[in-house]
Amino acid sequence: xxxxxxxxxxxxxxxxxxxxxxxxxxxxxxxxxxxxxxxxxxxxxxxxxxxxxxxxxxxxxxxxxxxxxxxxxxxxxxxxxxxxxxxxxxxxxxxxxxxxxxxxxxxxxxxxxxxxxxxxxxxxxxxxxxxxxxxxxxxxxxxxxxxxxxxxxxxxxxxxxxxxxxxxxxxxxxxxxxxxxxxxxxxxxxxxxxxxxxxxxxxxxxxxxxxxxxxxxxxxxxxxxxxxxx
Amino acid sequence: xxxxxxxxxxxxxxxxxxxxxxxxxxxxxxxxxxxxxxxxxxxxxxxxxxxxxxxxxxxxxxxxxxxxxxxxxxxxxxxxxx
Numbered sequence: 001x002x003x004x005x006x007x008x009x010x011x012x013x014x015x016x017x018x019x020x021x022x023x024x025x026x027x028x029x030x031x032x033x034x035x036x037x038x039x040x041x042x043x044x045x046x047x048x049x050x051x052x053x054x055x056x057x058x059x060x061x062x063x064x065x066x067x068x069x070x071x072x073x074x075x076x077x078x079x080x081x082x083x084x085x086x087x088x089x090x091x092x093x094x095x096x097x098x099x100x101x102x103x104x105x106x107x108x109x110x111x112x113x114x115x116x117x118x119x120x121x122x123x124x125x126x127x128x129x130x131x132x133x134x135x136x137x138x139x140x141x142x143x144x145x146x147x148x149x150x151x152x153x154x155x156x157x158x159x160x161x162x163x164x165x166x167x168x169x170x171x172x173x174x175x176x177x178x179x180x181x182x183x184x185x186x187x188x189x190x191x192x193x194x195x196x197x198x199x200x201x202x203x204x205x206x207x208x209x210x211x212x213x214x215x216x217x218x219x220x221x222x223x224x225x226x227x228x229x230x
Numbered sequence: 231x232x233x234x235x236x237x238x239x240x241x242x243x244x245x246x247x248x249x250x251x252x253x254x255x256x257x258x259x260x261x262x263x264x265x266x267x268x269x270x271x272x273x274x275x276x277x278x279x280x281x282x283x284x285x286x287x288x289x290x291x292x293x294x295x296x297x298x299x300x301x302x303x304x305x306x307x308x309x310x311x312x
């Protein structure tokens with residue numbers, strides 16, 4: 001599996017994503033600068049977290065208009081796998097590959113903490129190895145992770161089973177106190193129509209081996225690897 | 231051409247920053263403050279527009295392409311000088 005990790009000015013989880021990929025023996029990863037235009041060699045494209053372009057204008061707005069994003073759109077359009085983490089999720093929404101937008105956290109504070117994610121669907125290349133209803137403990141680190149979409153879009157996401165993860169309590173139930181940033185319907189991650197693109201605010205790469213306190217996040221990349229048959 | 235563009239959250243979108251500002255004003259004794267919505271504006275100066283295009287139409291294109299996110303924001307364009 002060839003993994004492209006895209007680097008924008010201000011990305012800061014690019015090397016975490018690269019290391020995450022490198023630990024999978026069947027994967028080869030390469031860093032891709034935002035000016036590049038060819039991703040035809042890649043099986044999986046990761047848009048990492050960070051603060052691309054200093055979050056100027058809106059989070060992800062400037063990165064969404066860089067040359068590499070045209071290649072990401074083309075890759076996604078052909079059914080190629082794309083994983084956007086944190087700022088990567090914001091960029092995918094800004095560029096229109098995923099619906100909705102990420103607003104300022106309802107608390108107005110930057111949130112850096114572990115959360116529990118309830119897997120809502122195993123029907124995607126990223127979650128095929130994760131049982132529906134099971135919980136992952138992974139960290140969030142963001143100021144703008146409050147997912148917003150209009151009611152019609154939310155209906156569609158629910159109806160088509162495209163909500164991948166919701167913020168949940170340790171017992172798996174949903175309640176406002178376990179929805180740290182105030183996201184609509186506690187949504188933490190969503191899939192595109194083709195189910196080959198996943199955007200999520202939490203950081204699975206930061207919970208990918210026991211030394212990190214949790215290795216729950218590793219399942220996403222392992223699932224993707226399996227989906228690609230490597 | 232000179233234009234000023236206002237970008238603000240749609241009324242259906244919660245504005246926690248505006249709400250915090252409203253509460254802060256109340257704390258300062260301005261009890262009458264009912265609601266505050268926070269937005270931003272851009273002052274833009276350009277050279278001559280291509281093909282004599284209508285300035286307002288041209289700047290609205292800037293908004294749709296970059297300055298505003300139509301999912302959460304509305305915009306208003308004022309042409310200050312042709």
